[in-house]
Amino acid sequence: MKVKYNRVSTTQQTGDRFSIDTEKYDLTLFDKVSGTVPFKERPKGKELVKLIEESNVNISLYVEEFSRLGRNTGDVIKTLEWLDEKGVNVNIRNIGLQSRPNGIKNPIWKMISSVMSSLYEMELENIKERTTVGRQVYVQKGGILGRPTLSVETEIDFLKKDSIQQIIKNLKKGFTIREICKIVDCSNKTVIKAKKIAIKHGILLL
DSSP states (O other): OEEEEEEESSTTSOSGGGGGOOOOOSEEEEEESOTTSOGGGSHHHHHHHHHHHHOOSOOEEEESSGGGTOSOHHHHHHHHHHHHHTTOEEEETTTTEESSGGGSOOTTHHHHHHHHHHHHHHHHHHHHHHHHHHHHHHHHTTOOOSSOTTOOOOHHHHHHSHHHHHHHHHHHTTOOHHHHHHHHTOOHHHHHHHHHHHHHTTSSOO
């Protein structure tokens, strides 16, 4: 059984870049969640875990690159080790690497997967550092962070945001505030605000 797993970090991103993959799969899973969220805690990640645990067929898992599995080296390696224990052949499309080609363990798989996962985690830290420095430089030059002065956002406009729609959707599914923060990559304050306003407008029930 061929399964494709795709992931983007935020609700503002789309899966358009995955459309260049024209290969046929038996199942395609798509998560909109931060790469820092452990694989087994993601909505579609949980679905894949359940499939692997309960299925009696051989599964080949395809991902575009190691970073789609996660941005935390420890979690990615832990996930890959679990997949290997279950006999899943993991295919990394951007470098043409397989963990179990023809059902036989790839001798260089463990080394390359560890190195690549570390590089992706380092890349994430570099992005965070550049963002922080950019914000500091912007403020030093007189820039103001946050919403523009005197701007007023109505509750209806707030509820129309893609991220808020995702929050409400997950609230309806019964996810906890903490779980939603990880899934949508937002703060507790945002989830609580979205819940309060959604209840006020009858979108959510008490």
